[in-house]
Amino acid sequence: MSFDRENLESVLKRRFFYAPAFDLYGGVSGLYDYGPPGCALQANIVDLWRKHFVLEEDMLEVDCTMLTPYEVLKTSGHVDKFADWMCRDPATGEIFRVDHLVEEVLESRLKGDKEARGLAAEPDKSEEKKRKKKVKEIKAVKLDDETVAEIESVLAQIDGYSGPQLGELMKKYNITNPATGGPLSEPLEFNLMFETAIGPSGQLKGYLRPETAQGQFLNFNKLLESNNQKMPFASASIGKSFRNEISPRSGLLRVREFLMAEIEHFVDPLDKSHPRFVEVADTKLRLLNKNTQQEGRTDIDEMTIGEAVKAGVVDNETLGYFLARIYLFLIRIGIKPDRLRFRQHMSNEMAHYAADCWDAELQTSYGWIECVGCADRSAYDLTVHSNRTNEKLVVRQTRETPLVTEDYEVELDKKKFGPKFKKDGKKIETYLTSRSQDELESLAAELDEKLKITVTVEGVDAPVEVEKELISISRKKKLDHIREFTPNVIEPSFGIGRILYSLMEHSFYIRPGSESRAVLSFPPLVAPTKVLLVPISNDEKFGPFLRQISAALRRVGISSKVDDSSATIGRRYARNDELGTPFGITVDFDTLADKSITLRERDSTKQVRGSIEEVVKAVQSMVAVEPVSWEEGTANLTPFTSEAEE
CATH class of the missing domain: 3.30.40.230 (Herpes Virus-1)
Incomplete structure (x- = not known):
């Protein structure tokens, strides 16, 4: 049966996974509210993201403000190019x-x-x-x-x-x-940025952040210190970002306010190997490289990430490592492998500072949708912020063998320099001492030829002439015991809302033989509610057992929901299949006699029976971070046949 988006959207709306914001007032395009199952699904995806990346990779998580001053985003290039x-x-x-x-x-x-x-x-x-x-x-x-x-x-x-x-x-x-x-x-x-004014005067211009990355870059020195000055390391941030989409549509795929999860992995530009690359080297990915696209084709190459890095298709090990880890995360939450590809940015599409960039794209009824970007941003962000603020955002490492260098250095006669330039002296001194080696070489040649140099300094009204008696620019040898470098950055960036919607499409199906029975087959790990508790009737005798089971599930951190309505058990199962609930526990008259209960699996509708302790233990094993299969989890329980599905 072909996919029916209208049917899925009807289920999502009816069960309040999400809905247009301000609906009573006619709504605002590109803005959505999440209902209880949508909130729980998103929270579970984010929780697994933290475990899969932040915990597994020992990352440093930060939570930065969403309001960003104009100067920051002007420096980063967003004001001019976003x-x-x-x-x-x-x-x-x-x-x-x-x-x-x-x-x-x-x-x-x-x-x-x-x-x-x-x-x-x-x-x-x-x-x-x-x-x-x-x-x-x-x-x-x-x-x-x-x-x-x-x-x-x-x-x-x-x-x-x-x-x-x-x-x-x-x-x-x-x-x-x-x-x-x-x-x-x-x-x-x-x-695409939302402009705002910070403070009552309105003089401090700002924007709602379009990404969470800039806060991580600006806190680089603090993060490096938190990591005891050790490289490489990664920071992570989860939070709302805002983009004033031109024509938002396609539900959660193109919105104006959305949740992002971003990683900034800081790495030595001279060594982009990864110590754990061997662990993922055999992971096979579906790659659409830039050369294929530029030839007007969309053919997919299937190869291991080890082969892709070795062949130069993917630029380096660290970038390749994160592509593989992104793949493993997406598969783990329920994305279909045959509907996931990694598309490389073409040369005329890639940012000028990027060494390489790949998008994890998920196939939906709207086509291939970019859900995760993974870029080698080189040293761009740290460099531009350092240049703008005159604060060094660098790593300093002691060299095993001192390096002999011969660089141009500026020396000023402070006794004469200060009185001559007075209040402008500090600006001129800062300008001269912050020049690059190439610039200093040119200034030294000018000084030898003209016995003075002429420079234009920001904040000083007229060009400045500095005579030879005030300044010396010459090459000097020295032993350099410290290597100082600006790290490169590998940045995986996740659009949580897009992933969530794509997962809904990948998980949705109609139960064979019944056009009205929709199912969302979320993996137990991310399902909004893990267990449905169903009494065979609303007889008050079942109440103590329901409370006992619910308490046992809560003690091991498993969410459950009781449905004691008058509908048939089959109808109650069907309603919760729409919510993606993977397991159902039935309390019946046999429970009153022997305290046994029935456990049902959503997709296969198979049922087994056992004691409360045995069933709770089985469920716990199947919703764990490293879950076991239904067959493994219920191996010690007794198969059970019921007509409740009718």
């Missing part, structure tokens, strides 16, 4: 994100071509119904083979196009407003 391309319909005022519009229109034309050729295109019953504005029905139009190949090539490279290139594609393929057919404006850049 933007997407948008276009507007002048007639209706409707705004579109250009890359998504081009992708959607071209994909719909390929779909129309398949329909025209009589091929089986996968149905998507909810695509048009979910649009708030009426969209014209896609007509089945046959394309010639050359155009089909051309469009497929464009779609394979869609993430790498610049704004002007997207504008050319709009002209070439006559892309207009899908709802009205009206013309659209040229692409314009739109900064």
Whole structure:
């Protein structure tokens, strides 16, 4: 049976996994509230993330403020570059994100071509119904083979196009407003950050953070000290981030407020090996490399991460180690391996400072969705913040063998320098002593030739002339016992909401033989509630047993829920299958006689019977951090047959 997104969304809405925020007031696009099962599912995913990464890798977790001053994000490049391309319909005022519009229109034309050729295109019953504005029905139009190949090539490279290139594609393929057919404006850049003012005066300009990374970079020296000055090490942060999406849709996949979990792994730029790489070297990943995309193809290479690093497909061991660990985490929470790939950023898509970057993409009914990014950001962030603040964000290590260096050094005649430049003296001195070796070499040559140097110093009104009698710039030999370097950063960045929604799609199915019985087959480890407690009837005699079982489960940290409604047991099971509850415990009349209870497994609907202690122990083993299978966990219990599923 093909996937029915409308059916899934009906279940998620009815059972309040999440819902549009401010619904009573008409809602605000891109903002959502999580209900009880959604909160529990997200909390369990985050808890496992902490165990899988923070605990396993001995990371240093921080929680930084969401309000960020303008200067910080100006320095990091977000003010100038954190933007997407948008276009507007002048007639209706409707705004579109250009890359998504081009992708959607071209994909719909390929779909129309398949329909025209009589091929089986996968149905998507909810695509048009979910649009708030009426969209014209896609007509089945046959394309010639050359155009089909051309469009497929464009779609394979869609993430790498610049704004002007997207504008050319709009002209070439006559892309207009899908709802009205009206013309659209040229692409314009739109900064995605939410601007705000900090303090009552409004003079301190700021933004809601678009990521959690900058707080980790700014606290680098404190983190290094917390790690006893040892390298390499990693910090981690989980918290809300904000992006003012141009046209948010697709539910939790494109929102304006979302939970992120980010890691900054600081590593020596001269040694990007990883001591635990051997543990994951044989992990097989599905890779879509940049060369394949640039050729207009989307062919997947399956290889171990060890092979990928050795062949240079993945830049280094530490980056490869985290790609494998990301894969293992996603599989562990229930993502389907055949619907997970790692796509490498193309050369024209990758940030100028990045050595390599891969996205973990999950296949959903909306297509391939980026859910985790993993980048080697080199030393960019620490370097720009250090330059802006004049604070060193570096690591200092004692050399085993001292290094002989011969560098240019600046010496000033302080007795004459101070009186000459007075209040500007400190600014000029700071400027001169902070020059690079190349700059000092040029200044030394100028000083020898002209017997003075002329420099422009920020904060000083006019160019400054410094005569030779005030300054000396010469090369001097010295023994360097300390190696000082700016670490590189490997950054895995997780969009928790996107992962959560993709997991819902990957876990959803309709029970065979019953179109109305939906199931969310979450792994027990992340399921919102682990156990459903069901009395055979609402007879008060069952109350003490339900309380005893519930208390026993609580003592071992297992969440449970009692359903003592008048519905049939089969109906009560079905309602909780929709919530993803993996196990059900039934208390019946035999319990009154011998204190035995029945344990049911959600997906197979198999049942076993045993004492309260035996059943609780079995459940505990199957919801543990390293869980056992149903067969292993219930090996000592007695198989049981019931007609309760009818």
